[in-house]
Amino acid sequence: MEDKFITMAHGAGGAKSQELVAEIMMPAFDNKYLRQMHDGAKLSVKNNIAFTTDSYVVEPLFFNGGNIGKLAVCGTVNDLAMTGAVPKYISVGMILEEGFPVSELRSIVDTMRQAADEAGVYIVTGDTKVVNKNNGDGIFINTAGIGELIEGCDIAPQNVKPGMDIIVSGYLGDHAAAIMALRHKLQLPDTLKSDCAPLNKLVAKILKAAPGIAALRDATRGGAAAVLNEIAGQAGVGMLIDEECLPVRREVRGFCDILGFDPMYLANEGKMLIFANKADTAKILAVMHADEYGKNACVIGSTNDTAPGEVGLRTNIGGIRIIDMPAGEQIPRIC
Amino acid sequence: MQGVGFRPFVYRLARQNSLTGFVFNDDEGVLLEIQGEQDSLAKMTAALRTEAPPAASVTEVIVQAKKVLTADKIFTIKKSPPAIARKTFISPDLAICPDCHREMMDKHDRRYHYPFINCTNCGPRFSIVEDVPYDRQNTTMKKFSMCSKCQKEYTDPQDRRFHAQPNACAECGPHxxxxxxxxxxxxxxxxxxxxxxxxxxxxxxxxxxxxxxxxxxxxxxxxxxxxxxxxxxxxxxxxxxxxxxxxxxxxxxxxxxxxxxxxxxxxxxxxxxxxxxxxxxxxxxxxxxxxxxxxxxxxxxxxxxxxxxxxxxxxxxxxxxxxxxxxxxxxxxxxxxxxxxxxxxxxxxxxxxxxxxxxMRVFRKVPCYIRRSRGFAPAPLPFVANKKNLAIFAAGSQLKNTFCLTKDDKAFMSQHIGDLANKAAYDSYKKAIEHYQRIFDIQPQLAVCDLHPEYFSTKYALATGLPVIKVQHHHAHIASVLAENNISEKVIGIALDGTGYGADGHLWGGEFLLCDCTSYERMAHFAYLPLPGASAGIKEPWRMAAYIMHLLYGGQMRKMECDLWKIIPGNWPLAVQIAEAGLNSPLTSSAGRLFDAAAAVLGIRGKINYEGQAAVELEQVAASGQGKILPYEIQQRQGMRSINFLPMFKSLIENNDTLADKAASFHLTIAAAVVQTAQLLSRQTGVKKIVLSGGVFQNLILLKNVLTMLEGGFSVYINRKVPVNDGGLAFGQAAVACALINEK
Ligand SMILES: [Fe+3]
Ligand SMILES: [Mg+2]
Ligand SMILES: [Zn+2]
Ligand SMILES: [Zn+2]
CATH class of the missing domain: 3.90.870.10 (DHBP synthase)
Known part of the structure; x- marks a missing residue:
């Protein structure tokens, strides 16, 4: 492909569109389903399925630890995994802005392929549109995915009962800190890096070791605080988190200190929370600690029946602070 | 009021004057019927006003002459019907009275050294009441059954422990x-x-x-x-x-x-x-x-x-x-x-x-509240504007929370609840709201809360399912003074405060509002400055101080000699950077933050351990100094005035005064700017009444400066019945809601 930048013609359905698909998308995503070249992909699964979709907009598009393409694949893969499914097939829809550099597009689709390979999913269908200059932020990506539900598991927030352990799969806040630091050109250590990763293989291993896990959820927008509140509300249980146990990297802690953020509310792209019977905790942690994406997993608290729907944080000085649902930006409540 | 010994007092009075009749509590208060000679009747009605027991605040004595239909032979205290008793009020907890103290220290008294001694004039009340009517079965004293001696006191109308619900002795009471x-x-x-x-x-x-x-x-x-x-x-x-x-x-x-x-x-x-x-x-x-x-x-x-x-x-x-x-x-x-x-x-x-x-504190010979709690709550405040007898629930603030429930012409301000983000405090909040509703028989028809979307009190109000009115923080502060003084005309309200959520989404706190209870117009404010790191900026005043230095001196700031450098951490450039980038650095017009920033610029404190610490220490330093008015600018754009204090900071940094003098000058300059703005607004609007509220007015040097400079031309009002800080906010919220409904 000779063009250095995306033009309106690349989305018009003519020769330029075909060229874009044939020279960029197909070589990158190539697999037997994609090669069918139908209007839709013909697929088969043995069991009940999970089905999800998500759209990705991020600024900046490239960051330490990944790019928008990796987010789009991992996000959908993780959403499927969190329902207790093995992700199988995903679709990719792209909206490109006129003038978007082709080199960046190549780099994004290459990353998507790598992420799909790592997760063991096929990109089976796709679509590309182009919008006029200034009508988009370079690139928007939508992915949808189908996964096969793992037999013998029942993952649902309603299954969370009082007296369960709450496990987090690793350090909190890495993604949001890396993105914000870059977006605002803050001088911060290079080690500050997005945690963007596919968690499906780890989830499969955990569910094999402990099929009775009550609920799983990836702590993306709104961070761990949002997940805890959602599940506390859906399950009607209380939760008490120990501040001392929260895993936060030193550089992220520093970032939060200077910016006045609470790491509990920062978005992650490769972290999940697990709600499980205490009897399963040791087994789960053993599996996690052997995996790249779970090696820093730990118990951060437990559920209770004393404060239904409420999430509390036992602070380092001993009191319990209420962690509520983030409504939007963190506005100081102090008078 | 229940449990302050009013009926026994009436009983004794009637006996002394040889009058017959009866007394009981009805839904309006105490109802008394006396029969006897004209002279004695007059004596008794006069004594009702002048000799009432200290804790019974007699608001009104209404006398009606009646024909005697059947002559009573004696004077009796009648039992109040329970449904009606609910409407009379539970007394606050009262300190031990001199009579009980005397008995407790008397070796020959049967309650010698008994630490639960009490009578109708004193002892625990609100803290032990579980339900109404106020009698022993509805208090935490119910598990102690009175011995015969205590029982006798309790049932003898002549005894000063007649119907003293927590009555007890070492024999039968707690230990x-x-x-x-x-x-x-x-x-x-x-x-x-x-x-x-x-x-x-x-x-x-x-x-x-x-x-x-x-x-x-x-x-x-x-x-x-x-x-x-x-x-x-x-x-x-x-x-x-x-x-x-x-x-x-x-x-x-x-x-x-x-x-x-x-x-x-x-x-x-x-x-x-x-x-x-x-x-x-x-x-x-x-x-x-x-x-x-x-x-x-x-x-x-x-x-x-x-x-x-x-x-x-x-x-x-x-x-x-x-x-x-x-x-x-x-x-x-x-x-x-x-x-x-x-x-x-x-x-x-x-x-x-x-x-x-x-x-509390005494200011100019008058007591005022810093925190209104034991000994006062839940005694109601007059709320005469409530012409439609609305039952309003006012949710209050986030910190120093108190809530308020209104009923008829009364407003029940709760005891101090505290910081609602704290689980124990939030649990108290929920429990106390239910308790007040039950014991005062109030079913709120409407909830009112702060404009701040993240206050737990706001979220609570929204979850009640009642119609909700949201009131801007500083409007509520000013309205609390308006309601205290029953002022209905427009005033110039000056709210100097920490940070409160503003109608424009910024954090207000140095506000001049032309307002009454129904509405306000923001006429002037302290100039906006970014608060680097939002809540982190509140806990670390050095941040805003550093940004002020950056505004004044740009790249040269580090070369300026300033005591700020002694207390600033090494990563200060990041704070300036995030403020420049507008990253989690909301704009604020807060007066409180200016006091904090000044404390940091003067090297007094860069990081606080409790709310208000930097300002308290600055005030302390200023106490021994001689102040002068430093330069500031009042700018006007599209009818809105903003007061820019950067020139004052420049002078604080560059002049050679002593630290104490600088701190005093800061106070004086803020006062001068506030008063000049008030004068400008008064000239513009013709309004002569000025209302002061907001936590910054707890600073006595500032308050004295402002009051002295305003003396003469204005009538000035400040909170007396509720705290000037957020502990009084709910009262103002209730006042605004009431005024809005009255207007409809
Ligand atoms: Fe306030
Ligand atoms: Mg999703
Ligand atoms: Zn007494
Ligand atoms: Zn006794």
Whole structure:
């Protein structure tokens, strides 16, 4: 492909569109389903399925630890995994802005392929549109995915009962800190890096070791605080988190200190929370600690029946602070 | 009001004057019918006004002449029907009265040294009431059945314990015991526990003492070691601790006490009163390390009188960790205080409602509230604007929370609840709201809350399912003064405050509002500055100070000689950077933040340990200085004035005055700018009434400066019945909601 930048013609359905698909998308995503070249992909699964979709907009598009393409694949893969499914097939829809550099597009689709390979999913269908200059932020990506539900598991927030352990799969806040630091050109250590990763293989291993896990959820927008509140509300249980146990990297802690953020509310792209019977905790942690994406997993608290729907944080000085649902930006409540 | 001995008083009065008839509580208050000679009738009605017991605040005596249909032979106290009793009010908890004190100290009295002595004039009330009507079965005294002697007092209308619901004696009532910090019984002999506890305190130990509205931590305020140990264990490192003294003489040894202050200390409400330390105050410096002021109270519960010798001064701080609310539940206290206290001096009467000590101060001979709680709540405030008899629930603020429920022409302001983000405080909030609704029989028709979307009180109000009115924070502050004074015309409201959510989404706090209760127009404000790191910027005043330096000197800022550099951390450029980038750096017009920034610029404090610390220390430094008015600018754009204090900061940094003089100049300059703005607005609008509110007006130097400069041309009002800080906010919210509905 000779063009250095995306033009309106690349989305018009003519020769330029075909060229874009044939020279960029197909070589990158190539697999037997994609090669069918139908209007839709013909697929088969043995069991009940999970089905999800998500759209990705991020600024900046490239960051330490990944790019928008990796987010789009991992996000959908993780959403499927969190329902207790093995992700199988995903679709990719792209909206490109006129003038978007082709080199960046190549780099994004290459990353998507790598992420799909790592997760063991096929990109089976796709679509590309182009919008006029200034009508988009370079690139928007939508992915949808189908996964096969793992037999013998029942993952649902309603299954969370009082007296369960709450496990987090690793350090909190890495993604949001890396993105914000870059977006605002803050001088911060290079080690500050997005945690963007596919968690499906780890989830499969955990569910094999402990099929009775009550609920799983990836702590993306709104961070761990949002997940805890959602599940506390859906399950009607209380939760008490120990501040001392929260895993936060030193550089992220520093970032939060200077910016006045609470790491509990920062978005992650490769972290999940697990709600499980205490009897399963040791087994789960053993599996996690052997995996790249779970090696820093730990118990951060437990559920209770004393404060239904409420999430509390036992602070380092001993009191319990209420962690509520983030409504939007963190506005100081102090008078 | 219930439980203040009014009916027995009426009974005695009627007997003295040989009058017959009856008395009972009806839904409006006390109804009294007397028959007799004209002279005696006149004497009695006069005495009702003048001789009523101290805690019964008689608002009105209405006299109606009636024909005698059937002549009564005697005077009786009739029982009030229960449904009606609900409508009369529960008294606040009252300090031990002189009569009970005398008995308790009399070796021959049957209640000698009995720490639960009380009568119709004194004792616990609100803290032990579980339900209405106010009788023993509905209090936490129900588990103690009165012995025959107590029962006799209780049923004898001639006795001063007639219908004293918590009436008890050592025979039949609750008792204190002394436990170790594991909860094991050390001693239960009533005399020995007093001796042991006192000895332990004198030896530098810390005692958790269960009192009226909760637990206190007690230690010897003269002992550096004891006070330091208490601070370390409680993790409260800086904020001043309140003390209790065995006698007014003991207080006079450590503090200056005016006649008004002495009266306040000795009043039945027995609040903590803020007093100025004497130069030669011998108390441990650890009691109030960065303040010339100290919070002092006199014994109010009988146990205090028994424990304290007359020259003792003990730290008497609410028992909790750092920012937690006061412990009041026995199991909870045992758990929470086991690592703080060495001994527990506890009793077996349950506390139903947590009630903190009230904090007050005398300003220009008039008492005003810093915290309105024990001794005052839940006594209602007049709320005469409530013409439609609305039942309003006002949710209050986030910090220093109190809530308010209205009924007819009364507003029930709750006791101090605290920081709602704290689970224990939020639980109290929910429990207290339900309790008030039940005991005062109020079913709110409408909720009112702050504009701040993240206040827990806002979220609570929205979750009630009631129609909700949102009121801007500073409008509510000003409205609280309007409601206190029943002012209905437009005023110039000046709210100098920390940070409150503004109608434009910025954080307000230096506001000039042309307003009445229904609406406000923002006429002027302190110029906006970014607050780098939002709540982190509040906890670390050096941040805004650094940004001010950046605005004044740009790249040259580090070359400027300034005491800020002595207290600033190494990563300060990041704070400037995030403010420049607008990253989590909301704009604020807060006056409080300006005080903080000035404290940081002057090198007094860069990081605070408790709310208001930097400003308190700045005020302390300013007290010994000579101020002058430094330059500032009042800018006007599209009818909105904004006051820019950057020129003042430039002068503070560059002039060669002493630190004390600079701090004084800061106060004077803020006052001058505020007053000049008020004058401009008054000229523009013709409004001559000025209302001051907001927590920054707790700064007495500022308040005196502003009042002095405003004297003459204006009528100036400030909070007297509720705190000027967020503890009074709910009252203002209720006033705004009421006015809005009245208008409809
Ligand atoms: Fe306020
Ligand atoms: Mg999703
Ligand atoms: Zn008494
Ligand atoms: Zn008795």
């Amino acid at each position: 204190y015991t002394l436990l170790d910090n594991k909860g094991c019984l050390l001693e239960d002999d009533s005399e020995k526990i007093l001796v042991l506890a006192h000895k332990a305190i004198k030896q530098g130990k810390i005692i958790a003492l269960k009192g009226i509205g909760g637990y206190h931590l007690v230690c010897d305020a003269y002992s550096d070691g004891a006070v330091m140990a208490l601070r370390n264990r409680k993790k409260r490192f800086a904020k001043a601790l309140a003390v209790m003294a065995g006698s007014i003489e003991a207080i006079k040894k450590i503090c200056k006490v005016s006649a008004e202050e002495e009266m306040l200390l000795k009043s039945p409400s027995a609040p903590i009163v803020l007093l100025n330390k004497n130069e030669d105050c011998q108390l441990s410096v650890n009691v109030a390390p960065d303040s010339d002021c100290i919070g002092v109270m006199l014994p109010y519960a009988p146990i205090h009188c028994l424990l304290f010798h007359s020259d003792d001064v003990f730290v008497m701080t609410s028992a909790n960790m750092s920012e937690e609310p006061i412990a009041y539940d026995d199991a909870d206290a045992q758990k929470r205080l086991t690592n703080i206290a060495d001994y527990f001096l506890v009793h077996d009467r349950r506390i139903n409602m947590r009630v903190d000590d009230s904090v």
